[in-house]
Amino acid sequence: xxxxxxxxxxxxxxxxxxxxxxxxxxxxxxxxxxxxxxxxxxxxxxxxxxxxxxxxxxxxxxxxxxxxxxxxxxxxxxxxxxxxxxxxxxxxxxxxxxxxxxxxxxxxxxxxxxxxxxxxxxxxxxxxxxxxxxxxxxxxxxxxxxxxxxxxxxxxxxxxxxxxxxxxxxxxxxxxxxxxxxxxxxxxxxxxxxxxxxxxxxxxxxxxxxxxxxxxxxxxxxxxxxxxxxxxxxxxxxxxxxxxxxxxxxxxxxxxxx
Amino acid sequence: xxxxxxxxxxxxxxxxxxxxxxxxxxxxxxxxxxxxxxxxxxxxxxxxxxxxxxxxxxxxxxxxxxxxxxxxxxxxxxxxxxxxxxxxxxxxxxxxxxxxxxxxxxxxxxxxxxxxxxxxxxxxxxxxxxxxxxxxxxxxxxxxxxxxxxxxxxxxxxxxxxxxxxxxxxxxxxxxxxxxxxxxxxxxxxxxxxxxxxxxxxxxxxxxxxxxxxxxxxxxxxxxxxxxxxxxxxxxxxxxxxxxxxxxxxxxxxxxxxxxxxxxxxxxxxxxxxxxxxxxxxxxxxxxxxxxxxxxxxxxxxxxxxxxxxxxxxxxxxxxxxxxxxxxxxxxxxx
Ligand SMILES: [Fe+2]
Ligand SMILES: [Fe+2]
Ligand SMILES: [Fe+2]
Numbered sequence: 334x335x336x337x338x339x340x341x342x343x344x345x346x347x348x349x350x351x352x353x354x355x356x357x358x359x360x361x362x363x364x365x366x367x368x369x370x371x372x373x374x375x376x377x378x379x380x381x382x383x384x385x386x387x388x389x390x391x392x393x394x395x396x397x398x399x400x401x402x403x404x405x406x407x408x409x410x411x412x413x414x415x416x417x418x419x420x421x422x423x424x425x426x427x428x429x430x431x432x433x434x435x436x437x438x439x440x441x442x443x444x445x446x447x448x449x450x451x452x453x454x455x456x457x458x459x460x461x462x463x464x465x466x467x468x469x470x471x472x473x474x475x476x477x478x479x480x481x482x483x484x485x486x487x488x489x490x491x492x493x494x495x496x497x498x499x500x501x502x503x504x505x506x507x508x509x510x511x512x513x514x515x516x517x518x519x520x521x522x523x524x525x526x527x528x529x530x531x532x533x534x535x536x537x538x539x540x541x542x543x544x545x546x547x548x549x550x551x552x553x554x555x556x557x558x559x560x561x562x563x564x565x566x567x568x569x570x571x572x573x574x575x576x577x578x579x580x581x582x583x584x585x586x587x588x589x590x591x
Numbered sequence: 592x593x594x595x596x597x598x599x600x601x602x603x604x605x606x607x608x609x610x611x612x613x614x615x616x617x618x619x620x621x622x623x624x625x626x627x628x629x630x631x632x633x634x635x636x637x638x639x640x641x642x643x644x645x646x647x648x649x650x651x652x653x654x655x656x657x658x659x660x661x662x663x664x665x666x667x668x669x670x671x672x673x674x675x676x677x678x679x680x681x682x683x684x685x686x687x688x689x690x691x692x693x694x695x696x697x698x699x700x701x702x703x704x705x706x707x708x709x710x711x712x713x714x715x716x717x718x719x720x721x722x723x724x725x726x727x728x729x730x731x732x733x734x735x736x737x738x739x740x741x742x743x744x745x746x747x748x749x750x751x752x753x754x755x756x757x758x759x760x761x762x763x764x765x766x767x768x769x770x771x772x773x774x775x776x777x778x779x780x781x782x783x784x785x786x787x788x789x790x791x792x793x794x795x796x797x798x799x800x801x802x803x804x805x806x807x808x809x810x811x812x813x814x815x816x817x818x819x820x821x822x823x824x825x826x827x828x829x830x831x832x833x834x835x836x837x838x839x840x841x842x843x844x845x846x847x848x849x850x851x852x853x854x855x856x857x858x859x860x861x862x863x864x865x866x867x868x869x870x871x872x873x874x875x876x877x878x879x880x881x882x883x884x885x886x887x888x889x890x891x892x893x894x895x896x897x898x899x900x901x902x903x904x905x906x907x908x909x910x911x912x913x914x915x916x917x918x919x920x921x922x923x924x925x926x
């Protein structure tokens with residue numbers, strides 16, 4: 334381990350695992366920022382729970398990436414010794430928590446995709462990915478239920494909560510399209526039958542989102558211009574700050590074990 | 592634990608009807624027989640009041656205690672440590688919830704108790720008014736603060752009030768897990784680089800004396816232990832618990848290769864003649880500092896209360912939305 338960044342040989346499978354791991358780590362990290370500051374103690378518990386599930390998913394996926402890369406890297410090398418441009422997560426995952434409405438909507442949009450995605454990935458011919466998918470699917474089903482229930486409560490609660498939820502939908506919407514993108518590297522895995530094309534989940538995601546937003550009396554935005562770049566390391570301004578905090582201790586003492 | 596701030600006396604009225612004295616005698620007989628008092632049983636008003644104060648102070652301590660460790664969740668230096676720390680802070684929140692529920696069995700509401708905390712009227716453990724400055728503080732807190740909490744709480748598992756005793760049994764299991772985890776962080780640092788070991792020593796230097804204060808004022812100046820002892824709420828005096836803690840901790844520090852920041856620390860053998868038996872005598876505790884912290888002048892008192900108030904205030908619209916939605920749903924179902 335060093336203070337400088339590691340170099341990763343991103344074969345399609347390593348890149349695939351890092352992308353999903355980074356989604357889970359960065360989003361889990363964001364949720365952990367709420368700990369001790371949530372609107373109610375029950376929500377401190379719930380957000381920590383979801384954050385812990387995502388951290389667990391990230392660790393499994395990093396371990397898998399390490400195994401596939403076979404360069405002696407560990408989960409912590411991937412998490413703490415890559416710079417922002419080496420991170421491969423969705424922009425959606427790194428967006429700041431904002432108010433509780435934004436945190437909940439961000440979780441809902443992600444979980445509505447991840448739940449479908451992991452459930453289908455349980456059939457992957459790669460036994461490790463299938464096992465990670467099985468565990469993640471169970472967890473994500475709860476994340477989806479929890480966040481969807483809050484979307485409905487906030488949307489159909491008070492005037493203020495409705496306004497905040499609507500603002501969150503509007504702010505986050507342009508970041509939802511990236512979930513369905515696959516580049517050439519990922520397409521190679523799709524063609525080989527190892528992983529599933531995320532684009533294939535768009536209609537089902539759309540239906541879940543439409544149903545819940547309708548129940549929440551929130552308007553679903555029209556399809557529009559979508560932001561992307563996280564998957565190839567072109568991030569928002571926010572990720573650098575997140576990583577500066579997250580990586581500060583291990584980068585301060587080279588070679589240390591924690 | 593975190594029962595240290597109990598230092599106001601609840602005097603019973605001077606003249607009481609014979610019936611009440613009889614009830615009180617029956618109550619005391621049950622306590623003496625080690626029976627558990629349950630929520631619906633008759634109990635003296637002062638017993639109820641003492642318990643509400645102690646349990647709510649304990650609950651507040653768990654909740655405020657989330658903040659100093661929460662300060663390092665985003666900076667935990669490995670994914671394993673990050674998950675463990677997040678889970679630990681979440682446990683503390685769970686402890687707060689069980690304890691508020693235990694207090695509610697005595698006829699108060701969580702809202703009232705929360706209001707007392709937020710307004711600054713309620714006390715919580717002095718220890719959480721110290722800052723967490725380095726990663727080693729996560730080790731020192733787990734090892735020493737959770738360790739002191741366990742010393743205090745194990746006897747509370749036999750507290751005469753059933754709901755509190757049962758909450759403590761559950762809480763103690765998790766606290767001892769936290770303590771081992773904290774000690775393991777310290778051990779890793781002490782076996783690490785020279786910088787890491789120095790970080791561990793520096794954290795110990797800062798946390799040692801505040802941890803000794805966690806057991807509350809010395810017996811000589813502690814006002815109301817007597818009644819709590821008769822009621823079997825308190826089983827050991829502050830000084831007894833503090834001594835147990837010091838005796839347990841000195842060899843642990845030695846094993847880590849760390850020095851406790853007390854030049855007066857020395858082993859005093861007891862009269863058994865066995866030189867290995869005795870106690871660790873420790874130096875003078877700075878009770879003036881303790882008093883200042885209880886009076887609100889610790890390094891973090893203001894920040895801790897401000898953080899809890901901010902979470903509460905900024906969460907108001909969320910809680911209102913949940914209530915409004917529940918109301919709408921009920922109305923729709925009734926229609
Ligand atoms: Fe405790
Ligand atoms: Fe606790
Ligand atoms: Fe604890």
